[in-house]
Amino acid sequence: MLLLCSCATSSSTLFPVPTFTHPEKVMMAFPGCGDGDAAVTEEVSFLAERIAAKYPLVVYVSAACRVAVQARLPAAELRVADLRTYWIRDYGPFWVRDQHELRVIDHHYGRSGGDDDLPRRIAVEQGVAHATGVGWQVNLAGGNFQADASGRCFLGETVFKNPRAQTTRSRVLRQLGCREAVSLKALPGERTGHIDLHTQILADQRALVAAFPAGSQAQHVMEINYARLRRAGYQLLKIPHAVPGDGVYASYINSLLIDSDGFVPVYHLPGDEAALAAYREIGFAVIPIPARAMMRKYGAVHCVTHSIYR
Numbered sequence: 638m639l640l641l642c643s644c645a646t647s648s649s650t651l652f653p654v655p656t657f658t659h660p661e662k663v664m665m666a667f668p669g670c671g672d673g674d675a676a677v678t679e680e681v682s683f684l685a686e687r688i689a690a691k692y693p694l695v696v697y698v699s700a701a702c703r704v705a706v707q708a709r710l711p712a713a714e715l716r717v718a719d720l721r722t723y724w725i726r727d728y729g730p731f732w733v734r735d736q737h738e739l740r741v742i743d744h745h746y747g748r749s750g751g752d753d754d755l756p757r758r759i760a761v762e763q764g765v766a767h768a769t770g771v772g773w774q775v776n777l778a779g780g781n782f783q784a785d786a787s788g789r790c791f792l793g794e795t796v797f798k799n800p801r802a803q804t805t806r807s808r809v810l811r812q813l814g815c816r817e818a819v820s821l822k823a824l825p826g827e828r829t830g831h832i833d834l835h836t837q838i839l840a841d842q843r844a845l846v847a848a849f850p851a852g853s854q855a856q857h858v859m860e861i862n863y864a865r866l867r868r869a870g871y872q873l874l875k876i877p878h879a880v881p882g883d884g885v886y887a888s889y890i891n892s893l894l895i896d897s898d899g900f901v902p903v904y905h906l907p908g909d910e911a912a913l914a915a916y917r918e919i920g921f922a923v924i925p926i927p928a929r930a931m932m933r934k935y936g937a938v939h940c941v942t943h944s945i946y947r
Contacts, residue, residue: 651814653784654732654739657840659896660944662693664759666718666725667706676930681723681941682709684900684926688942689713692895695945697725697755716762718755724936726833727778729943730756731770733814739763739946742812744770744777763945771808780831780940783838788816789869791838793823795830819869821862825854826884833939834888836862839874845919847890848875855880876915879908889916891928891937897921902928902937 665685667678688694689712697718698706707715722728731742741763743756760767770777781793790813797806810818823830824847835847844866849856855878863873876889889912893900899921903909909925916923928937 649811649814650736651811652734652788653790653814654734654946655786655840656783656838657785657894658944658946660692661947662695662714662945663688663893663895664695664697664725664729664943664945665941666720666723666728666755667696667698667702668720668722674930674934677723677934680927680929680931684938684941685710685713687900687924687926688893691898718758720755723931723941724780725755725943726780726936726940728755729779730759731777731779731782731813732944732946733812739765741765741767742770743767744809745775746778759945763947768812771805771812775805775809777809778829778831779943780829780833780936782813783832783836784813784815785838785842786840788814790815790818791821791832791836792818793830793832794820795823817869819865821865822858824886825858827886828884828935831940834886834891835859836866837890837892837894837939838871839894842870842872844871844873845890845892846873846875847878847886847888849878849880853880855886874915874919877908877911879906885932885935887929887932888937891932891939892916893938893942894921898924900924900926900938900942902926902932904929904932 689710694713696713697716697720700717703715727746731744733740733742741756741760757767777796781796783791821832821836824835837845887904887906891902899916901916901923903925913923926938931937
């Protein structure tokens, strides 16, 4: 179903930057010299190396870890910042465009610390306007928001679940430039509720979506999401997934896609090859990224990357 909302009017000049827009730079974050999990640090570092080999990469890194990260990522641009997490997709900025001018919107993510100050800093570095998100009762993470070129926004149902958030829903969507909002359900038993674990919006009215075994609860949820996406005019490109036994989904949708390149998470599971083959059939040049340790912390490639626009 579509969310009923008083979104941005047709006369508004504000639009969300589409999710699939080619970035000026990719950005990542390294908190300290690891977050206490060497396996996660290694996976994130491996991904950063692969990105830096093809695209401009900015890494926000703690002062204590700068030398070590620079040694491993000599091609990356390092910027010192006080961060506590790798999950820059959630803490990073929401990008909107007012005619030809970019703006950064900083919505509340529900965590404390310097991480949530990062969008303001990025706005200053890019020389663009910055605004704090309206309605602090709205817990809007980057993994729960995507947009297309028509101003249609895709959000997880959990974003406005708090009854207090309902009072500011229209204001939030207008501030993000949304002409229309499509609500997508979370995967059953999945901890974050984020839509980037099962859906990724592409150009040309296409969407990558997770496909689970028929009859599973996860596939039942996805069938509801499929119907909502089709009603919005989307062609669905299905990537096969398995149902987890422990609630930790090995998401192949949680990838970083730049033009025809796909940095796709893999988990040393039997389903890896089928997922990679599906990406190749769509037309992506696949760069497999080990992400088993990252996903144990409920995220993967998409979650630890973000975009900087000009």
